[in-house]
Amino acid sequence: MPAVDVAGEFETIRRLFAPLAHPVWGRGLLDDVAVVPSRAGHDLVLTKDAIVEGVHFLSTDPLDTVARKLMRVNLSDLAAKGAEPFGYLLACHWSERCGWPERTTFAEGLRVDQKAFGVALLGGDTVATPGPAGFSMTMLGWVPKGRAVGRAGARPGDxxxxxxxxxxxxxxxxxxxxxxxxxxxxxxxxxxxxxxxxxxxxxxxxxxxxxxxxxxxxxxxxxxxxxxxxxxxxxxxxxxxxxxxxxxxxxxxxxxxxxxxxxxxxxxxxxxxxxxxxxxxxxxxxxxxxxxxxxxxxxxxxxxxxxxxxxxxxxxxxxxxxxxxxxxx
Amino acid sequence: MPAVDVAGEFETIRRLFAPLAHPVWGRGLLDDVAVVPSRAGHDLVLTKDAIVEGVHFLSTDPLDTVARKLMRVNLSDLAAKGAEPFGYLLACHWSERCGWPERTTFAEGLRVDQKAFGVALLGGDTVATPGPAGFSMTMLGWVPKGRAVGRAGARPGDxxxxxxxxxxxxxxxxxxxxxxxxxxxxxxxxxxxxxxxxxxxxxxxxxxxxxxxxxxxxxxxxxxxxxxxxxxxxxxxxxxxxxxxxxxxxxxxxxxxxxxxxxxxxxxxxxxxxxxxxxxxxxxxxxxxxxxxxxxxxxxxxxxxxxxxxxxxxxxxxxxxxxxxxxxx
Structure with a gap:
């Protein structure tokens, strides 16, 4: 079904997200997929969090901080497991209020934090929604094989x-x-x-x-x-x-x-x-x-x-x- | 912010999604992350698609087919690159109409198709939204190293x-x-x-x-x-x-x-x-x-x-x- 998107999927990707993409693995966000080399001796660690306007963030929250919080809560999951993050995928469900200025602000938040934390955009999707905005992120990292820290290892005396x-x-x-x-x-x-x-x-x-x-x-x-x-x-x-x-x-x-x-x-x-x-x-x-x-x-x-x-x-x-x-x- | 979720995040995960999780890599959906061993000689291929009620599917569409379509459009991206899928992460933004029956139907659609296509649930997030329902999926697969088929290789004479x-x-x-x-x-x-x-x-x-x-x-x-x-x-x-x-x-x-x-x-x-x-x-x-x-x-x-x-x-x-x-x- 055609949806009204004030800014447009392709333009949003080209102008705002392509500059954030991993220079090799992200394939310029032009190939529907990201391709990441396996890392020998390591396990892949994955997490995915979603946030919704009016539920997890306030409608008045600036969108750069919304983007940064989304990235940070995902990074936090990986850090607690001992994993080193390398990249992320992103789904943006833009609400009607998300025009170019708002999207640009969102991307700016990503830019600042992906530099700070050493990760790059690998891919994702951008869609319009008639309801409140929502975003989800999949964060990926590596941990040496078998070394991800679980929830189950606490022993009496620890x-x-x-x-x-x-x-x-x-x-x-x-x-x-x-x-x-x-x-x-x-x-x-x-x-x-x-x-x-x-x-x-x-x-x-x-x-x-x-x-x-x-x-x-x-x-x-x-x-x-x-x-x-x-x-x-x-x-x-x-x-x-x-x-x-x-x-x-x-x-x-x-x-x-x-x-x-x-x-x-x-x-x-x-x-x-x-x-x-x-x-x-x-x-x-x-x-x-x-x-x-x-x-x-x-x-x-x-x-x-x-x-x-x-x-x-x-x-x-x-x-x-x-x-x-x-x-x- | 507390949100009203008729069914509840933990119960939804425990009752509906944990049975779909990869028996080892998904960690019972209890550990915030999935941990997947690297596959030697292969590249990881990733894609992520999002769909919104009223935009990409109709409000009257049964939720099992919505789940299956979401999975299938992601699988299609991997197939076109020559990759073999192994698992997925899922974000559900449930609308108010998504009670237990609807969520159960959605999970049943996933169950049928993940069996048909040989993939397993690795993780994700489930949240409530006051707007229309939305879903996003990250699909993962392996392709032999350097062998992902891109968009750029067509040559005159092909x-x-x-x-x-x-x-x-x-x-x-x-x-x-x-x-x-x-x-x-x-x-x-x-x-x-x-x-x-x-x-x-x-x-x-x-x-x-x-x-x-x-x-x-x-x-x-x-x-x-x-x-x-x-x-x-x-x-x-x-x-x-x-x-x-x-x-x-x-x-x-x-x-x-x-x-x-x-x-x-x-x-x-x-x-x-x-x-x-x-x-x-x-x-x-x-x-x-x-x-x-x-x-x-x-x-x-x-x-x-x-x-x-x-x-x-x-x-x-x-x-x-x-x-x-x-x-x-």
Missing amino acids: LVFVTGTVGDGWLGLEAVQGKLSLDPERMAALSDHYRTPTPRVDFAGPVRDMASASIDISDGLIADLGHLAEAGGVRLEIDLENVPLSAAGQAWFDGRVDAQAALEKLVTGGDDYEIAFTATPREEAALRREAERRHLRLTRIGRVTAGEGVVARFGGQPVAFDRPGFTHD | LVFVTGTVGDGWLGLEAVQGKLSLDPERMAALSDHYRTPTPRVDFAGPVRDMASASIDISDGLIADLGHLAEAGGVRLEIDLENVPLSAAGQAWFDGRVDAQAALEKLVTGGDDYEIAFTATPREEAALRREAERRHLRLTRIGRVTAGEGVVARFGGQPVAFDRPGFTHD
């Missing part, structure tokens, strides 16, 4: 670590929705985190070499640790007081009356895109060294024991959560 | 071939829109072609071994041959009388007064998902043998000469087209 800080995803959403009152610098930091979270691509190597199980925090720290506990047939015990907060997160937390309720929000909110992982105690020193070399905060928040589920303690007492995490469907 | 029949995509759309009056058997054949076209997956091998340039017919025969002409820096000359029609297509054609105008519709309509390719005359006998072994119609429709563009002749006279093909954006 320690639980998290990169960066926790809760900024949820606080960032509150910030862009105008629900927070913090000083402008904090608000900007949180909005930035919401719009362009930082995938821990450069920590994929240490995770691959030293983690026993790993996941990126998208559903919320507690829910994602729950995935590791379930897959591994173990219990993860964490101390909420040890959960690392950003400066903005700390400022917000300090203004709360009920510390436990506030922490609960931060550890169940999701959208953090940090890596939560387990490793044996003998790896701890090396992990800290690798994190320091990258100026990356790394925090030990708990330990793995026999049993099941996640036990979170606050002031030494176990805390029960109404809902362990956020289903962003 | 012959132009097409598999199957041409025009059924356009006629099928007319049929499902109630714009045709043919006998019920013809109508059913055309509707079936529109809803579940047949990608020439089993002819990928001969194309890989013998074609100099190749493309699947999605924009329309003339437009897609135009892509081969442009990429190869050559002219493609075809005789419209030789373009193969299906029984239904022939029945429709026989009822037209203006034969040239009718043929023009069929060769510019698109959505055929046959393979149009070029090969040297010395390959013709082997190509015909390989086609016969597969009970596949193969028709020589023209030749490659020096020059540019596509020259289509009818009754020996060149025909000019108002629009060479259909931009399905």
Whole structure:
């Protein structure tokens, strides 16, 4: 069926996306397919995320940050598995408001981030939709053969670590929705985190070499640790007081009356895109060294024991959560 | 942002999609990523297509055929490059009408076709949208190293071939829109072609071994041959009388007064998902043998000469087209 596309499929590809294509593998986006050489001794790692206007991003969000967030959430999945990304495919379902200026802004976001993270566009599709805009991305990477870090490897005696800080995803959403009152610098930091979270691509190597199980925090720290506990047939015990907060997160937390309720929000909110992982105690020193070399905060928040589920303690007492995490469907 | 999803992301994955996952590489759809071993001596071939309700399929189309068409148009892209498909990733943007029955129907369509074509689900995402439903698929395959057939290899002296029949995509759309009056058997054949076209997956091998340039017919025969002409820096000359029609297509054609105008519709309509390719005359006998072994119609429709563009002749006279093909954006 013919659809009205204000800008046009071929022109969009030629003007905006062809300049982003891998110079060889993308075939100038002219051949319906990308062709990528196998990498000897490696496994291919693939992930695909989709986002929809009004669901995963706001109609008022600038489209360059929408593109960058889409890329970053996909990169985060690969980083948590220890994989090195090399390229992506993209499907754009443009809404009627997506004319040339909006599409150009979207492509500019891709350009900035693909340079920052060392990936290139391999192919995809661009279509018009009469409804809200939607986008999906397939991200590809390589990991040395058999070395992708799964969810299932945590063993009793392992320690639980998290990169960066926790809760900024949820606080960032509150910030862009105008629900927070913090000083402008904090608000900007949180909005930035919401719009362009930082995938821990450069920590994929240490995770691959030293983690026993790993996941990126998208559903919320507690829910994602729950995935590791379930897959591994173990219990993860964490101390909420040890959960690392950003400066903005700390400022917000300090203004709360009920510390436990506030922490609960931060550890169940999701959208953090940090890596939560387990490793044996003998790896701890090396992990800290690798994190320091990258100026990356790394925090030990708990330990793995026999049993099941996640036990979170606050002031030494176990805390029960109404809902362990956020289903962003 | 929380979205209303009548069925739920995790339940949809667990109940409907996990049974379709590759038993090893898909990791039970539980690990955010798929991990696929490299295939030595091969290149990875990737394509991604997206479809939107009301644009690429009708709101009244059964969702099993929507899923199958999505898979088939992606398979068609790989077949035309000579690649052997092995798996796919899927993004579902479910609209509000997509409850359990609709999702189950969609998954059933995938099940039938992934068995028929020897592919397995590797991963993806399922999200809710307040607008019309949309789906995108990334299809992956392998081709022996350096052997993917491009668009650019046609040389003067080569012959132009097409598999199957041409025009059924356009006629099928007319049929499902109630714009045709043919006998019920013809109508059913055309509707079936529109809803579940047949990608020439089993002819990928001969194309890989013998074609100099190749493309699947999605924009329309003339437009897609135009892509081969442009990429190869050559002219493609075809005789419209030789373009193969299906029984239904022939029945429709026989009822037209203006034969040239009718043929023009069929060769510019698109959505055929046959393979149009070029090969040297010395390959013709082997190509015909390989086609016969597969009970596949193969028709020589023209030749490659020096020059540019596509020259289509009818009754020996060149025909000019108002629009060479259909931009399905």
